[in-house]
Amino acid sequence: MTLKLCGFSVSNYYCKLKLQLLEKQVPFEEELVWVGNTHPKLMDRSPLGKVPFLDTPQGSISESMACAEYIEQAYPQHPLLPADPFQAAKVRELIVYLELHMELVARELYPQAFFGGQVTQERQDFVRRQLPKAVTAFARLASFQPFVAGTEFTLADCAAAIHLPLISSACKRVLGEDLLASLPVKDYMAHINTRASMVRVNADRQVNAQEMAALRQKR
Numbered sequence: 001m002t003l004k005l006c007g008f009s010v011s012n013y014y015c016k017l018k019l020q021l022l023e024k025q026v027p028f029e030e031e032l033v034w035v036g037n038t039h040p041k042l043m044d045r046s047p048l049g050k051v052p053f054l055d056t057p058q059g060s061i062s063e064s065m066a067c068a069e070y071i072e073q074a075y076p077q078h079p080l081l082p083a084d085p086f087q088a089a090k091v092r093e094l095i096v097y098l099e100l101h102m103e104l105v106a107r108e109l110y111p112q113a114f115f116g117g118q119v120t121q122e123r124q125d126f127v128r129r130q131l132p133k134a135v136t137a138f139a140r141l142a143s144f145q146p147f148v149a150g151t152e153f154t155l156a157d158c159a160a161a162i163h164l165p166l167i168s169s170a171c172k173r174v175l176g177e178d179l180l181a182s183l184p185v186k187d188y189m190a191h192i193n194t195r196a197s198m199v200r201v202n203a204d205r206q207v208n209a210q211e212m213a214a215l216r217q218k219r
């Protein structure tokens with residue numbers, strides 16, 4: 001059975017796994033699954049109803065970090081984690097800073113930044129307080145030489161290339177300033193966006209954004 005990546009291409013965590021699969025040249029299929037569906041058959045595959053999740057020959061895996069680790073172990077070709085345990089831990093460390101300390105905090109802004117909602121002043125102040133601390137910490141760890149963890153493209157780039165521009169954009173739209181301005185995101189993305197994998201992820205994301213907009217108009 002071919003691996004099946006489930007979710008939708010606008011989702012940043014979905015794009016992260018798609019970038020990994022493309023970089024590793026792992027064959028995969030995609031199943032379009034939107035969020036907000038609590039059908040028991042879906043909850044069996046992703047118990048919080050979140051995307052992405054992965055269908056494997058042995059069953060489903062939810063949570064993108066668990067999926068990413070499974071892909072690395074099950075498909076060792078073109079490894080995106082260094083063989084050295086310390087260097088591999090440093091890559092994983094970068095991903096935790098990106099996802100837990102930065103993306104999850106910035107996510108507070110997404111309803112207003114991308115979905116026509118409103119974010120209270122209190123939640124905006126929370127992001128203004130928390131995010132700069134995480135960005136300073138991330139900057140101490142990230143190398144951008146030219147990749148996040150150094151000279152090689154790793155799993156940390158699959159996360160950074162997707163999350164960093166999204167966080168910047170949410171900050172600019174809601175807070176009126178880019179809380180990632182101290183990071184070299186523009187130069188980094190100019191470099192990463194030339195990769196064939198990223199060209200495909202960006203193209204699929206654009207198509208899916210149009211599908212999403214059409215669906216919302218119907219509602």
Ligand SMILES: N[C@@H](CCC(=O)N[C@@H](CS)C(=O)NCC(=O)O)C(=O)O
Pocket residue numbers: 011012013014035036048049050051052062063064065
């Ligand atoms: N920790 C999760 C985050 C995934 C996530 O938040 N996905 C969003 C779409 S980008 C989602 O499913 N949101 C719907 C929900 O939270 O109910 C992961 O790494 O897979």
